[in-house]
Amino acid sequence: xxxxxxxxxxxxxxxxxxxxxxxxxxxxxxxxxxxxxxxxxxxxxxxxxxxxxxxxxxxxxxxxxxxxxxxxxxxxxxxxxxxxxxxxxxxxxxxxxxxxxxxxxxxxxxxxxxxxxxxxxxxxxxxxxxxxxxxxxxxxxxxxxxxxxxxxxxxxxxxxxxxxxxxxxxxxxxxxxxxxxxxxxxxxxxxxxxxxxxxxxxxxxxxxxxxxxxxxxxxxxxxxxxxxxxxxxxxxxxxxxxxxxxxxxxxxxxxxxxxxxxxxxxxxxxxxxxxxxxxxxxxxxxxxxxxxxxxxxxx
Numbered sequence: 001x002x003x004x005x006x007x008x009x010x011x012x013x014x015x016x017x018x019x020x021x022x023x024x025x026x027x028x029x030x031x032x033x034x035x036x037x038x039x040x041x042x043x044x045x046x047x048x049x050x051x052x053x054x055x056x057x058x059x060x061x062x063x064x065x066x067x068x069x070x071x072x073x074x075x076x077x078x079x080x081x082x083x084x085x086x087x088x089x090x091x092x093x094x095x096x097x098x099x100x101x102x103x104x105x106x107x108x109x110x111x112x113x114x115x116x117x118x119x120x121x122x123x124x125x126x127x128x129x130x131x132x133x134x135x136x137x138x139x140x141x142x143x144x145x146x147x148x149x150x151x152x153x154x155x156x157x158x159x160x161x162x163x164x165x166x167x168x169x170x171x172x173x174x175x176x177x178x179x180x181x182x183x184x185x186x187x188x189x190x191x192x193x194x195x196x197x198x199x200x201x202x203x204x205x206x207x208x209x210x211x212x213x214x215x216x217x218x219x220x221x222x223x224x225x226x227x228x229x230x231x232x233x234x235x236x237x238x239x240x241x242x243x244x245x246x247x248x249x250x251x252x253x254x255x256x257x258x259x260x261x262x263x264x265x266x267x268x269x270x271x272x273x274x275x276x277x278x279x280x281x282x283x284x285x286x287x288x289x290x291x292x293x294x295x296x297x298x299x
Contacts, residue, residue: 012038016156019045020054020182022201024154031285033158034199041160041199044232049222054182054202056163056195061219063135064193067167070131071191071215075169077125078143078213081109086124086247087143087213094253095245096260104150108216110251111141114241118251128215139236140218143169146177147212151205157198159240161232162218164198167191172210179204188212195219 016038017029029035050056058064067074081087087109089102098108111121117129125143132141139162146152157164168188171177178187182200196202206212220236223229244254274281 008039009035012042015042015045016199019052020200022154022183024156024201027282032156034156037158037160040235043228044160044221044223047223047225047228049224052197054184054196054200055186056197058165058193058195060222061137061163061165061195063137064165064217064219066131066134067165067215067217068191068193070127071167071169074128074131074167074215075190075213077128078109078169078215081124081143082145082211082213086120087145090245093261094257096257097243097245099260101152104152105147106150106152107145107147109143110245110247111143112138113140113142113244113254114218114236115244115252118247120247120251132217137220138165138217139220139240142216143213144216145211145213146204146206148206148209152203154201154203156201160197160199160221161236161240162198162221163195165193165195165215165217165219167193167215167217169215170211170213172206172208172212174208174210176207177205177210177212188214 013029013035016034017023017026023029024032034041045052050060058068078087087107089107090099093099095102098106109121109125110118111125111129111132112118117133122129132138166179166188168190171188171190173189175185175187178185179194179196179202180186181196181198181202186194186196188194220229221232223232242254242256244252245257246253
């Protein structure tokens with residue numbers, strides 16, 4: 001059984017690594033968070049209704065039309081939040097999913113995260129949360145900004161149970177402010193939406209002098225069978241919801257982020273070591289990974 005699980009992980013990681021035209025170096029892929037969920041993701045890819053492409057037509061998700069139809073109302077709430085400083089980075093190391101983005105100036109305000117709407121969102125942006133509550137396939141949502149001159153590094157999201165929807169709210173309307181998914185660029189425009197598969201390697205760049213504000217949503221991946229969709233929803237409720245991060249003290253913090261807050265000191269030590277001595281950092285990192293694999297095999 002253990003050998004089967006090892007082979008399953010090896011096959012799944014290999015499939016994830018070679019999926020798409022753009023790839024990480026194999027050393028990064030092996031330690032990437034997408035590798036830990038690779039068997040789950042391969043299952044979801046296998047039963048997807050839609051083709052395996054970096055971008056998908058927004059028309060394939062007609063339930064999202066109310067968001068685009070009301071984008072100016074949504075924009076007004078986002079602009080007000082930005083004006084009063086509510087769209088912000090986390091200062092408490094309680095947002096493991098996006099922690100690495102904050103150093104580039106990226107900021108966010110959560111509307112929901114694989115569960116009910118955040119209480120802070122219902123209070124501060126009632127129209128947007130009302131619209132989102134009427135769309136059952138939207139599992140997570142936030143406002144996200146990308147300031148002038150900033151860039152998000154190449155990455156792939158760990159979980160294939162959703163597609164990513166971006167709705168341009170207040171953007172530079174310029175080709176120099178864009179997202180690149182599997183080597184294909186898309187430049188945001190006010191009032192326009194785009195759907196992409198966030199498990200392809202992607203990055204974002206804003207080389208203009210205008211801030212970019214979007215509505216950012218995770219939309220449930222359509223699957224061929226109801227039992228496969230039931231598994232995806234169970235996984236979302238049980239695992240993805242544990243990565244919930246708060247806007248303020250009145251919002252829920254998921255178990256993964258509570259743990260992340262506690263172990264961040266270990267991670268900070270690793271980052272400091274990487275700056276001082278990259279060779280020692282990677283030796284220690286892979287020694288820990290090898291020890292965990294051996295522990296799994298022999299228990």
